[in-house]
Amino acid sequence: MVDTPEPSVPEQTTRTPLRLIVAAAVALVLLGGGAVWAGTASGNAKPVAVAAPDASAAPTPTPSPTPAQTRPAPTLATVTAPLRTCSVAGLAEDERLGEFQAQVVNAETGEILFDRGGSTASRAASVLKVLTSAAALSVLGPDYRATTTVVAGSEPGQVVLVGGGDLTLSSTPSGDESFYAGAAHLDDLAEQTRAAMGGTAITSVLLDSSYFGDPAWEPSWDRKEQTQGYMPEITALQVDGDRDNPYNSTSARSDDPVARAGAAFADELGGDPALSVGTAPAGASQLAAVQSQPVSSLIQQSLIVSDNALAEMLARLVAVESGTGNTFGTIQPAVLAGLAEYGIDTTGIRISDGSGLSDNNAVPPGYLTKLLQKINAREGSLGVIFDGLPVVGGSSGSLSYSDRFSGDNADADGAVFAKTGWIDTGYTLAGIIKAGDGSTLTFAVYALGDVGDNAKQAIDTITTGFFRCGNNLSNT
Known part of the structure; x- marks a missing residue:
């Protein structure tokens, strides 16, 4: 809000008799300039010079001061987030999702639009290959060859x-x-x-x-x-x-x-x-x-069909080249050091392998949405990962299969670029959505615990919901 100026008040003009001016001047000389100035407290009248009081004269009562007028403090404008009305709350309650975790972020602004356990590190299945690939690009570089x-x-x-x-x-x-x-x-x-x-x-x-x-x-x-x-x-x-x-x-x-x-x-x-x-x-x-x-080709070959051997090859080479060692136990410090280049907090991440096959791996969905923001922006060499992500409705890859994004979920064809994940104890999906309203979202969805193969369809359905909502996605 812009402060509004107070309305101007016309000056009051006071006609002062000549004798009073002369008396005031004499008094000023006699009293060594001991004049006082009086005026209305409201500031609406000109101050007027008044003669010092004569001690022999009758006392003049002192007028009560007029209370100062206080200007009301301006109301500060309140900046509020836009009211979002597109809800996927019902889809998130689908029992097929088991122990459900997810986060969705506006890729341009970084605003979290939807969050269910996004800061909790859990097994990510083959989505872990995204981290392995990012570390390989950091440590080995896209041109490295074994x-x-x-x-x-x-x-x-x-x-x-x-x-x-x-x-x-x-x-x-x-x-x-x-x-x-x-x-x-x-x-x-x-x-x-x-x-x-x-x-x-x-x-x-x-x-x-x-x-x-x-x-x-x-x-x-x-x-x-x-x-x-x-x-x-x-x-x-x-x-x-x-x-x-x-x-x-x-x-x-x-x-x-x-x-x-x-x-x-x-x-x-x-x-x-x-x-x-x-x-x-x-x-x-x-x-x-x-x-x-080169590593750039190996990453794309690994991601498109979720090839475990290639992911383990990359993870082990990252460990060897980093100098941490050449065994499974040396992968975590090497990969985390490689990921440090991207400036995202890796607290809580546990890495037991490069492929995501181990139940002992743990990655927060919120880490993935942040890393995927950088992948979407093609920072450094990370565009290699974007180019290797399976595409919904594509001609090849793990999202081209007939049981993925079928029926009404085909609305998202060509708009979701994501890495799939599956182990006995969960299904996962994380990637980038070019939403229907023109916004770009990054997302990660975990369906963990005692879940069946139909968890994939529940993941597809809520992901299609993200696509339809776009930046109007509500967290309620």
């Missing part, structure tokens, strides 16, 4: 195949793409090795997988993830993510990825060399090398 090498052994005719953490290295022939498009190929490595040996027969191959430490299996993982084809043992030397079928996303994995890789390499070399496991001699000369796709 390198597999062959070096000379300590014995004549011996070569050492040294794993550099590239779980995508392929046993398929060059030109024949495995599930990991653009991966390096063993036949290329073998050809380089034979050429470097200059015709010397290769009689033995030592397999060195020491770049990653033991154990190869995180203790909290269920072994069915291996046999059902979702997760390999994590070794620095393996081929095709240790899949039985190198062309399929989901394929049973073996109990010994290193041995599988060694056998495939020996086949490419020819001559039936003996295989053993060990460590390359210090300072051994390099004979051959191939490199993985």
Whole structure:
């Protein structure tokens, strides 16, 4: 409110008799200037000079002072948040959501529009891959490539195949793409090795997988993830993510990825060399090398179909490059250090792996909405993550399946970019919404506890509600 000026009041003009002016002047001289000035307290009349009182004259009663007029204090304008009227409260009570947590934020302003347990760190399932990817971009950089090498052994005719953490290295022939498009190929490595040996027969191959430490299996993982084809043992030397079928996303994995890789390499070399496991001699000369796709490509391949092997590869490389170590236990400090670059408080976050498969992981939904704001703004290299997020109604990825955003929820087709998550104890979804009213929202939804597969549809329904409400989304 702007203060309103008081109305002007016309000056009162006082005609002063001549004799009074003369008397006042004489009195002023006689009394050494002891004049007093009087005027109305309201300030509506001019002050008038008045003669000092004559002691012999009758006393003049002193007029009572007029009370000062107090101007009312101006009322300060109250800034209130806009009244939002689009509620999803009913959708949030869907029993299929189990132990429900969620947060929705206006991506441009950072205002929290909807919050249910947004500050509580809980298991995020495969949504954790967003954090792993962000840490990899910070620590490794988008152009980093994992390198597999062959070096000379300590014995004549011996070569050492040294794993550099590239779980995508392929046993398929060059030109024949495995599930990991653009991966390096063993036949290329073998050809380089034979050429470097200059015709010397290769009689033995030592397999060195020491770049990653033991154990190869995180203790909290269920072994069915291996046999059902979702997760390999994590070794620095393996081929095709240790899949039985190198062309399929989901394929049973073996109990010994290193041995599988060694056998495939020996086949490419020819001559039936003996295989053993060990460590390359210090300072051994390099004979051959191939490199993985850059981190930027690996992240997008990991996010689009929620590939666990790639996420674990990235997390372990982050730990190695950070200097914290090369085991599962060294991932948390390395990833948190990498995330520190983004300036978001990581209090409460627990990281047991890179894929989100462990129930021991914990991330607040509110952390994800903040990180996704930066991903939406493509800060630094974070646009790589945006470009890898599955899209509702897209042609590929984990949100293109027929059981996601079907029926009325198809309203959100092309408008939701999000990472899916699923473990036995919960379903999750987090990402970016280009809402129907033109606003952009970031969101994270957790449906945890004793929930079934239909939790996915409940998550889709409330996410579509966010899309429809946009910036008019109410928290009540």
